[in-house]
Amino acid sequence: MSGTMRQVVLRAYAKGTPKTGDFALETVPIPPPGPGQVLLRTIWLSLDPLIRFALDENLVTGRAHVGLGEVIYGGAVAEVVESQHPDYKPGEFVEGRTGWREYAAIDPKTVPLRKIDPALAPLSTALGVLGMPGQTAHCCMVEVGRVAAGETVVISAAAGAVGTLAGQIGKILGARVVGIAGGAEKCTALKAVGFDTCVDYKAPDYAAQLAAAVPEGIDAYIENVGGAVTGPVLPLLKYRARMVVCGFIAYYGVGREGPGPDKLPGFMRTIMSKGLEVRGFGGIVAAGPDALRDMAGWIQAGKLRYPETIVQGLDAAPAAFAGIFSGNRNVGKLLVKIGAA
Amino acid sequence: MSGTMRQVVLRAYAKGTPKTGDFALETVPIPPPGPGQVLLRTIWLSLDPLIRFALDENLVTGRAHVGLGEVIYGGAVAEVVESQHPDYKPGEFVEGRTGWREYAAIDPKTVPLRKIDPALAPLSTALGVLGMPGQTAHCCMVEVGRVAAGETVVISAAAGAVGTLAGQIGKILGARVVGIAGGAEKCTALKAVGFDTCVDYKAPDYAAQLAAAVPEGIDAYIENVGGAVTGPVLPLLKYRARMVVCGFIAYYGVGREGPGPDKLPGFMRTIMSKGLEVRGFGGIVAAGPDALRDMAGWIQAGKLRYPETIVQGLDAAPAAFAGIFSGNRNVGKLLVKIGAA
Incomplete structure (x- = not known):
């Protein structure tokens, strides 16, 4: 050619x-x-x-x-x-x-x-949905997050490729799903695909809105952002809650030699004192084909947009x-x- | 009186x-x-x-x-x-x-x-050994760390009250135990209580010494310090390794409003990309009485100093x-x- x-x-x-x-x-x-x-x-x-x-x-x-x-x-x-x-x-x-x-x-x-x-x-x-983001969302909610019916799950960057799918998987699993996204338009779109509610991290009272959205605390947090978005999540996590590190886009602009998660005060303390489980999915997403079978089935059943x-x-x-x-x-x-x- | x-x-x-x-x-x-x-x-x-x-x-x-x-x-x-x-x-x-x-x-x-x-x-x-530090060491190695025979375990602040006990528990569990401590004297003392080896974090070639001490990588890291001591540990962790947050003394001088673990670049990235499991023991150390029974038995059997x-x-x-x-x-x-x- x-x-x-x-x-x-x-x-x-x-x-x-x-x-x-x-x-x-x-x-x-x-x-x-x-x-x-x-x-x-x-x-x-x-x-x-x-x-x-x-x-x-x-x-x-x-x-x-x-x-x-x-x-x-x-x-x-x-x-x-x-x-x-x-x-x-x-x-x-x-x-x-x-x-x-x-x-x-x-x-x-x-x-x-x-x-x-x-x-x-x-x-x-x-x-x-039938590729890497779908596998990631499935892995974060099912294999690593072990989200169960009746639990409260919070998802940051909820309007992203992974977040929109993760939230819907949470609903399929029977959890209450709270999204965190930037702006009212995104929040409206997320509620339209099934999120129970959505909090705008750009709102001046973001922390208070988030606390009000999870009156019983958070069982699992799907981390896609880090930094100032995640800060108000930490005090709302229950003892032995799971935090699944799917991403941390707030730090992606920071090179290998740059500072670490310096925008997340109290992170290590929260891990220790609450018996938090913080896990990534690297090497686990290999369970991909099974995940994609689930995702395809949920699409056919009209459960996943x-x-x-x-x-x-x-x-x-x-x-x-x-x-x-x-x-x-x-x-x-x-x-x-x-x-x- | x-x-x-x-x-x-x-x-x-x-x-x-x-x-x-x-x-x-x-x-x-x-x-x-x-x-x-x-x-x-x-x-x-x-x-x-x-x-x-x-x-x-x-x-x-x-x-x-x-x-x-x-x-x-x-x-x-x-x-x-x-x-x-x-x-x-x-x-x-x-x-x-x-x-x-x-x-x-x-x-x-x-x-x-x-x-x-x-x-x-x-x-x-x-x-x-029969109180809080003993419970903590047991919890970090057994309940949270799930250390198994044949694994390589690295322990920071290894000369501390928790570290000295955690290392010996690791040997009892059949693991290879590498301590990190400050100074040659401490390292000598730790080898005397059974640590396989010990690396001095004050040595100018600390990172290289640590890498040489774990030729097959690290299965579990017992974190007691954070910051510059932990930095060289991260690249040596295996996929899906466990990091047990028993403490983080490098940050204890930092108030609630101060910076977070800003001395640990790449922490979030390592969690995500290696599928790391980072867990604290808060709320888990409640398994205390059983732990103390184990500890007392090990002391009587001459296995724990x-x-x-x-x-x-x-x-x-x-x-x-x-x-x-x-x-x-x-x-x-x-x-x-x-x-x-």
């Missing part, structure tokens, strides 16, 4: 909140697939907060680190357009971390690809990605439409 | 590390026991890091807060010398939080007292207590001898 394509590369390592100037849009020739490779045409690009880790000058996660001038790391759904690999045929659809570009020549041994059946669900769901916010075109990706870290208005999964399905 | 006694009161709220000038020694009349009270003669005073919380101007733990001019909060072993309570007789020995004073008139309804049999073990053990560091006289208590927070040379339980047994 000949012609040119666009791709987004790293112009400058991100300092704190990513800026659009950290990225550059380039036009380059469409690469020919080498032996064992497939040529992929990107359809959907996934904008995930964790990409931020890959953009630091100091290597934060070895596998994903992006150097200056390199294509930005990120998940996508793509169509196979040419194949030099026996397992992949043109016209098939795949999901994988193929990067911010319109076409990619990929060796599946280097970048794992998952085949997607477009008849089962919209292709975009492979990046959301998956809001999406869609941005058009690769050139819109940097601003949309930066917006994740500055309290944008998106609800649910943030996607960039790159090409026709 | 007539006459005078000495007591230590709070002269100034502690700021950061406690100083001897924060305390004042007073001579006051020995109080007569009122109805329902017992008059206690203090024999052993326990110097525990957690007393630091009670000395903050901002109320940190409601129950224990010490106001200006009030007697310092703290555990002791005492003899009943007069009794207006049917359950207590002169000549009996009790353990309870009766404060830094030579005599105390106590209502057991307000300050719980535990009777001690001096024939079973030395009286001082009621404040150490309980080093003590003894300071003489109430007037020595403030400096000895302050020393806990500035890397003193004590190994094991720190006690003040107040009166004859």
Whole structure:
């Protein structure tokens, strides 16, 4: 296949909140697939907060680190357009971390690809409810959070891709679900998908509103933010409550050598004195296929909705990605439409 | 009983590390026991890091807060010398939080007292191996830490009252036990009580020494310090390792409104990405009596030693207590001898 394509590369390592100037849009020739490779045409690009880790000058996660001038790391759904690999045929659809570009020549041994059946669900769901965010939400609520009927669960960044799903899973499990999100619009949207209530962390009386929303205290807190959003949660946690660290976006702008969670006074004390259980999901999300079976079943049963916010075109990706870290208005999964399905 | 006694009161709220000038020694009349009270003669005073919380101007733990001019909060072993309570007789020995004073008139309804049999073990053990530190060490290793044979366990503040016991419990459970302590003398003492090895956090190559001491990584970390001591532990934790928050003495000088664990960069990231389980023991240490039965059995079987560091006289208590927070040379339980047994 000949012609040119666009791709987004790293112009400058991100300092704190990513800026659009950290990225550059380039036009380059469409690469020919080498032996064992497939040529992929990107359809959907996934904008995930964790990409931020890959953009630091100091290597934060070895596998994903992006150097200056390199294509930005990120998940996508793509169509196979040419194949030099026996397992992949043109016209098939795949999901994988193929990067911010319109076409990619990929060796599946280097970048794992998952085949997607477009008849089962919209292709975009492979990046959301039936992909990494769905697995994460399931893992945080079920495997790690062990949320049970009758419990009170609080979820921060509740309007995010993971949060919107986690809250609905909480309702399916029989819990009372309280979201924390920025702004009345997001809160309204979350109540529409089934959250019992939602507290706006931008409200001047946020802490009092949160306390009023959980009169019996909190059994499980799904942490996606950290810092000032999480501070008022700590005194409301019950003894031996669970805090599931799904994310901590308030600290994503902080490099490996920067300060730790210095916006969370009393964290260690609360862990100790309340017998808190704080757990991450790394290495546990491997229970993925089971999680996705649950999620697909819940969608079919009409119990799970998956809001999406869609941005058009690769050139819109940097601003949309930066917006994740500055309290944008998106609800649910943030996607960039790159090409026709 | 007539006459005078000495007591230590709070002269100034502690700021950061406690100083001897924060305390004042007073001579006051020995109080007569009122109805329902017992008059206690203090024999052993326990110097525990957690007393630091009670000395903050901002109320940190409601129950224990010490106001200006009030007697310092703290555990002791005492003899009943007069009794207006049917359950207590002169000549009996009790353990309870009766404060830094030579005599105390106590209502057991307000300050719980535990009777001690001096024939079973030395009286001082009621404040150490057969008291709160022993319960804490047991809880951190057994109930919360779930330490298993063949695992590698790292313990910070290993020379402290809890650490020395936790390490020996680890050996009893069949684990490989690595201590972290300040100075070669402490490390030598810890190896003498059975630690497999010990790393000096004051050594310039502390991080490298620690890494070399755990070639297969760390299954469980017993946290007693935080901050710069804990930083080099994080990258050595295995996936899904347990971190038991038994204490965090590096932050005890920080009031409720002060910064959080800002000396621990990457803490939240490690929790998330490694699926770490971080747990405190608050509300769990209630399993105390069982723990003390285990501890007593291990002492009788010659499997558990309980080093003590003894300071003489109430007037020595403030400096000895302050020393806990500035890397003193004590190994094991720190006690003040107040009166004859």
